[in-house]
Amino acid sequence: MDYKQIIAEAIHEQLHENLELNEIKDLLEKPKHTDHGDVAFPTFQLAKLFRKNPAQIAQEVGESISSPLIDRKQIVGPYINFFLKKETVSSAVLKEVVSEKNNFGNLKIGNGGNVPIDMSSPNIAKPMSMGHLRSTVIGNSLANIFEKVDYTPIRINHLGDWGTQFGKLITAYKKWGSEEDVRKDPIKELLRLYVKFHTVAEDDPSLEDEGRLWFRKLEDGNPEAVELWTWFREESLNEFNKVYDRLNITFDSTNGEAFYNDKMEEVVKILDDKHLLSADQGAHIVDLEKYDLNPALIMKSDGATLYMTRDLAAALYRKNTYDFAQALYVVGQEQSNHFKQLKAVLKEADFEWSDDIHHIPFGLITKDGKKLSTRKGKVVLLEEVLNEASSLALKQIEEKNPELPNKETVAEQVGVGAVVFHDLKNDRLNNFDFTIEEVVQFEGETGPYVQYTRARAMSILNKAGVSDFDASNDFGLSDEYSWEVIKLLQEYPHTVKRAFDNYEPSIIAKHAIHLAQSFNRFYANVRVLDEHEEKDARLALVFAVTEVLKEDLRILGVEAPNEM
Ligand code: ARG
Incomplete structure (x- = not known):
């Protein structure tokens, strides 16, 4: 039972020479106040057509509109207000709900098409922040909404499991960490090490060099570095899973950034073949001036690839794997520019489907109006929040x-x-x-x-x-x-x-x-x-x-x- 539709049809019977059914439907309003009926039709738009004032039109047209759903009409100035037959409507609506039950409201829009949803995506060796919680629950809910309108959502946890910070972490672990401490409370301990690295590095910049060196080793497949990285990743994921379990959320893929390590060469080649890469102080960039965006940095002067490069590889991989109808990225609005650049680079490379990529930004959770930050270890631990909520x-x-x-x-x-x-x-x-x-x-x-x-x-x-x-x-x-x-x-x-x-x-x-x-x-x-x-x-x-x-x-x- 869609009574707006039915009223629109009744009006259309009178006005089919003047307006399309859909135009009428769009004009229909839900009065703010119940005294003004259940549905209202404003006639302003018809003034030009009829060369009459709207109130007059409401009078004339209002008279002739009829439908078995209409209990009475009331004409107030330029508005025709419809009061519906409560018994008829309620019976029809309840019949629908009692027979469709939880399928009530399902819509046939998506034709089963795939929609990968990049969501949650916390960073290894750091606690999952309230921001990641937002991404997780918004992403999950969007997946459910898409499913309800007949798409096939694919929940992807694009873990932050690669980048120079792992070099820093390995350095810190080797200096101040122990296996025992990490096993006891992995994320707290890894966070402590990471924070310590930054505090000490403020006075001793050579630490940064050491961090870079270890990341280099990691990229080159040094067994010790890879072993530590794998272990940190595993311990972190175990911790994240505790939160996901409590939220009742599962992922179809946990391919994180590292998954794309062997898929970036192809990206760089595509961009190079299309002559999109230019050199900028030894680095490779894609110029995006015509989009009013900063250039996208694809490769650093030392050959290291970046967050952007991995996201380009991920987008191509998702298109090839899922042939998606849409691809969503549920990520905080502070990354808006990154996703604009991502889409722009893909567009420049003639991938028309870049238009089907949608960044779904969201705002911050604050404490007393201020942003929560992980850097200094001042972080609200999600698990603790859930524990407290549960006990309250x-x-x-x-x-x-x-x-x-x-x-x-x-x-x-x-x-x-x-x-x-x-x-x-x-x-x-x-x-x-x-x-x-x-x-x-x-x-x-x-x-x-x-x-x-x-x-x-x-x-x-x-x-x-x-x-x-x-x-x-x-x-x-x-x-x-x-x-x-x-x-x-x-x-x-x-x-x-x-x-x-x-x-x-x-x-x-x-x-x-x-x-x-x-x-x-x-x-x-x-x-x-x-x-x-x-x-x-x-x-x-x-x-x-x-x-x-x-x-x-x-x-x-x-x-x-x-x-x-
Ligand atoms: N790990 C990132 C962060 O915590 C979010 C990743 C979002 N997804 C993506 N495909 N870039 O900021």
């Missing part, structure tokens, strides 16, 4: 529902879900402050609030002893409170489409919040379990809400416990 959730559950079975499991779902939801509810480009106590609240616009609302709805169904509905029943509902819920359910496929069009999980999170809020208003005002001629329809609405909230949460990567 447990505390609240102990207060609210001490009898709950599997308290620890639910607390983990609520605590971790709270952190993820908080991250996704903001427009991804916004910076936001992170205060754990605010995130794990059962009230307000939080993940736990949505989860809690759904668990309450589940308990109503439990009390009523129903878990499934016959879609051939009639589910007419007439009150204002259920109507607000019905409208949000009806909108769901459009919501999914908008989230997809804008690469914006927050659109799903906001839908979940609004649906939970309107459901709570409904539940506070409508006695669902009382005998009433609309009782079955009311229960169907409760059921529909549990299904759609669960689907919203699933798309965001948040669990939906049935009880909490």
